Every structure is written in C-alpha cells, then in structure tokens.
Amino acid sequence: MLAMYKRSVALFSVSRSLQRRTICSTHVRSNQQSDPIKPKPKIEKTEKDMFYELELADFRPPWVYTGTKLLTYLVVPAIALYGIFIYDFGDREHVFQPPRRWLLRQKESFFTLTPEEEKLIKSAENSPFAKPRSSS
Numbered sequence: 001m002l003a004m005y006k007r008s009v010a011l012f013s014v015s016r017s018l019q020r021r022t023i024c025s026t027h028v029r030s031n032q033q034s035d036p037i038k039p040k041p042k043i044e045k046t047e048k049d050m051f052y053e054l055e056l057a058d059f060r061p062p063w064v065y066t067g068t069k070l071l072t073y074l075v076v077p078a079i080a081l082y083g084i085f086i087y088d089f090g091d092r093e094h095v096f097q098p099p100r101r102w103l104l105r106q107k108e109s110f111f112t113l114t115p116e117e118e119k120l121i122k123s124a125e126n127s128p129f130a131k132p133r134s135s136s
Contacts, residue, residue: 084096085103113121124130 084099089096
C-alpha cells in the first residue's frame with residue numbers, strides 16, 4: 001500500500017514539473033515573438049495582391065442587400081399564394097381545392113346580403129322616410 005502511494009506521489013510530481021516546463025516555455029516563446037524592440041517588417045503588396053483585394057471588395061451599396069431581402073420575403077409568398085388561389089390546375093380535384101373553396105365562401109359571404117340584411121333593406125325602401133324614386 002505504501003509503495004503504491006509513493007509511486008502515485010512520484011507520478012504526480014513528474015506531471016506537475018512537466019506542466020510547469022510547458023507553461024514557462026510557451027511564455028518565453030511568446031515573449032520572444034512579440035519583442036517590442038524589433039519592429040515588424042512591412043510587407044510590400046504586389047500588384048496581384050491589390051487586384052485580389054479589389055475583387056474581394058464589394059462594389060454594391062448596402063441598400064442592395066436590404067432590397068434583395070425585402071424582395072425575397074415579398075416575392076416568395078406572392079408566388080405561393082398565386083399557385084394556391086389563382087393558377088389553373090384544370091377541372092380535376094387537387095390539393096389546393098379546399099383552400100380555394102374556403103376563399104370562394106369568404107368572397108360570397110362578403111359580397112352577398114344575409115336574409116336579415118335583405119329584410120332591413122326592404123323595410124327601409126317601404127318606410128315613409130325613404131326618398132322617392134325619380135322616374136326618367
């Protein structure tokens with residue numbers, strides 16, 4: 001038992017010393033690279049590098065990206081709605097028939113009068129306060 005304890009302590013001390021060495025060596029290496037006395041040499045750009053940077057530079061103004069996103073968010077749903085409600089798939093039954101029937105019911109209910117509204121109009125026509133119709 002004591003031998004295992006001594007072996008584990010020895011392994012622990014070896015691993016700690018290795019850790020210290022790597023930490024110190026990276027610290028020394030990083031100090032050598034960033035020496036404040038030595039200025040970094042300026043690299044001259046070649047003509048090829050300048051042309052490459054010009055190709056990477058975007059020539060479009062920022063509003064182009066905003067407009068493109070806006071058009072994307074407007075055109076894609078518009079095409080989908082056109083395909084669902086307007087495009088003619090023929091007389092056969094297809095997947096968009098239920099939404100089209102729903103739209104037709106909504107149009108009918110909007111443009112036609114209910115029986116109560118018809119009665120109201122007839123009673124208004126027969127009332128003594130109704131404008132007389134001009135016969136021409």
